[in-house]
Amino acid sequence: MTPEEVVALLVLMTAVIIVVSILANAYKRHLAFQERKLEIMAGQTAEKAAQYAAQNAQLENRVRVLERIATEGGSADLATQIDALRDIEPVEVTKQ
Numbered sequence: 001m002t003p004e005e006v007v008a009l010l011v012l013m014t015a016v017i018i019v020v021s022i023l024a025n026a027y028k029r030h031l032a033f034q035e036r037k038l039e040i041m042a043g044q045t046a047e048k049a050a051q052y053a054a055q056n057a058q059l060e061n062r063v064r065v066l067e068r069i070a071t072e073g074g075s076a077d078l079a080t081q082i083d084a085l086r087d088i089e090p091v092e093v094t095k096q
Contacts, residue, residue, distance in 0.1 A: 062088070 001009075062085060069081050 058088070 065081070065085060
């Protein structure tokens with residue numbers, strides 16, 4: 001192999017190493033972006049789950065009250081109890 005061929009081979013190998021390094025860095029940045037995107041989605045999912053849990057708890061409480069009202073038979077203040085249920089503010093679940 002002549003010295004010119006050795007130099008050309010070294011230049012080619014250096015260029016390949018540089019291109020591979022650039023591509024590896026770009027891929028690393030892409031993975032970091034995807035990871036951040038998944039973290040944001042996980043946060044949003046957890047927030048939605050908390051909202052659903054709060055709404056579920058409120059509905060369970062309302063059902064308990066309704067069951068109590070229905071089983072108490074001769075309750076004189078039935079209208080007052082039903083009006084009290086209407087006064088409870090509903091929990092809104094936002095859809096995104």
